Amino acid sequence: MAAIFLAFAKIGLTSFGGGLSGWMLREFVERRRWMSEEEFLSGLALAQAFPGVNVVNLSIWLGYRLRAGRGALLGALGITLPPMLLAVVLAAVLTRLAQSQHVHLALAGVAAAAVGLSLQTGLRAARRAVQGLVPALILALTFAGIFLLRLPLLWVVAAMVPCSIFAAYLRVRGGRLR
Amino acid sequence: MNAPILADLLAVFAPLSFLTIGGGPSIVADIHRQAVDIYGWLTESEFMDLFAISRITPGPGSLLVTLVGYRVAGGLGALIASVAIFVPSSLLVYGLARLWARHREATWTRVIQAGLVPVAAGMILAASCTVLRAAEGGPWAWSVAAASTLALMYTRINPFLLLGAGALVFLAVLS
Numbered sequence: 222m223a224a225i226f227l228a229f230a231k232i233g234l235t236s237f238g239g240g241l242s243g244w245m246l247r248e249f250v251e252r253r254r255w256m257s258e259e260e261f262l263s264g265l266a267l268a269q270a271f272p273g274v275n276v277v278n279l280s281i282w283l284g285y286r287l288r289a290g291r292g293a294l295l296g297a298l299g300i301t302l303p304p305m306l307l308a309v310v311l312a313a314v315l316t317r318l319a320q321s322q323h324v325h326l327a328l329a330g331v332a333a334a335a336v337g338l339s340l341q342t343g344l345r346a347a348r349r350a351v352q353g354l355v356p357a358l359i360l361a362l363t364f365a366g367i368f369l370l371r372l373p374l375l376w377v378v379a380a381m382v383p384c385s386i387f388a389a390y391l392r393v394r395g396g397r398l399r
Numbered sequence: 400m401n402a403p404i405l406a407d408l409l410a411v412f413a414p415l416s417f418l419t420i421g422g423g424p425s426i427v428a429d430i431h432r433q434a435v436d437i438y439g440w441l442t443e444s445e446f447m448d449l450f451a452i453s454r455i456t457p458g459p460g461s462l463l464v465t466l467v468g469y470r471v472a473g474g475l476g477a478l479i480a481s482v483a484i485f486v487p488s489s490l491l492v493y494g495l496a497r498l499w500a501r502h503r504e505a506t507w508t509r510v511i512q513a514g515l516v517p518v519a520a521g522m523i524l525a526a527s528c529t530v531l532r533a534a535e536g537g538p539w540a541w542s543v544a545a546a547s548t549l550a551l552m553y554t555r556i557n558p559f560l561l562l563g564a565g566a567l568v569f570l571a572v573l574s
Contacts, residue, residue, distance in 0.1 A: 334565025
C-alpha cells in the first residue's frame with residue numbers, strides 16, 4: 222500500500238513540465254511491471270476522454286486496477302498532495318521575489334515557453350480529431366467561442382459536446398469510424 | 400477567514416472540475432476569465448506569475464487552481480480550491496472506471512471517446528491562446544511559445560530546459 226502512494230508521489234514530484242503519463246508508463250509498466258502496456262493504454266484513453274485532470278484520472282484508474290478503491294484513493298493523493306505543498310511553498314517565496322522586475326520577467330518567459338507544452342498537446346489532439354469536415358467545424362467553433370468570443374466554458378461545452386457525440390454516432394453507424 | 404470568498408472559490412472551481420476535458424490546460428482560459436475578469440481576485444500580471452509557477456513545479460498543471468486559492472484566501476483557500484477542482488471529477492471517473500471496465504468493447508464508449516476529441520482539441524488550443532493574449536512581452540511571448548511548440552513536436556528535448564530558455568530570452572530581450 223505504501224509502495225503505491227510512494228510510487229505516485231515520486232512521479233508527482235519528479236515530472237517537470239508535464240508529460241506525466243509518459244513518466245507513469247515508464248514507472249509502472251517498464252520498471253515495476255505492475256501491469257501490461259495494453260492495460261495502461263486503455264486507462265490512458267479513458268483518463269483523456271473524461272472530465273477531470275488527466276493525470277489524476279489516470280492515477281485513479283491505475284490505483285483502482287492495483288488495489289481497488291483504496292488503491293484509487295492512494296494514487297490520487299500521491300500524485301496531487303506532494304506537488305501541491307511544493308507549489309504553495311514556491312509561490313509564497315516567488316511571489317515575494319516577483320516584486321523584482323527580473324524575477325517577474327523570468328516568470329513571464331517561463332509562462333510563454335510553457336504554453337508550448339499545451340499547444341503541442343492541442344495540435345496533436347487536433348490532428349487526431351480532424352477526420353472530416355464536421356469534427357473540424359466543431360473544433361473551430363469551440364476555439365472561437367472560448368478564445369474570440371470569450372464565452373463561459375460551460376456554455377461552449379454544453380453546446381458542442383452533444384453535437385460532437387451525435388456526429389461521432391452517425392460516423393460509427395455509417396461505418397466510417399472503427 | 401472570509402467565508403464568502405471560500406464559498407466563491409468552491410462555486411467557481413467545482414463546476415470547472417467537470418469541464419476539464421482533455422486535461423488541465425483546457426480550463427486555463429476560464430480560470431483566467433473568472434479570477435481576473437469577473438472576481439478581480441488577481442491582476443493580469445499576478446495571474447501570469449502564478450501560471451508560470453504552476454508550470455515550473457512538478458506535478459499536474461492544474462495546481463494553478465491551488466495557487467489561485469492560496470493567493471485569495473491563504474492555506475484554507477488553497478485547500479478548498481484544490482478539493483473543488485480535484486474531487487468532483489475524481490468521483491465521476493472512479494464510477495466510470497468501474498463501468499468502463501465492463502463495457503470496453505461497446506459502441507457507445509467508442510462514440511463518446513471519438514466525440515470528445517474535437518472539443519478537447521478546441522479547448523486546449525483556445526486556452527493556450529488566451530494565456531498568450533494575457534502574457535507580457537506581446538510578440539515575444541507568441542514567438543517563444545511557437546519556438547517551444549516546434550521544439551517539443553520535433554525534438555526529444557527536456558521540457559524543463561525550454562522553460563529555462565524562455566526565462567533567459569525574456570531577461571535578455573525585455574529587461
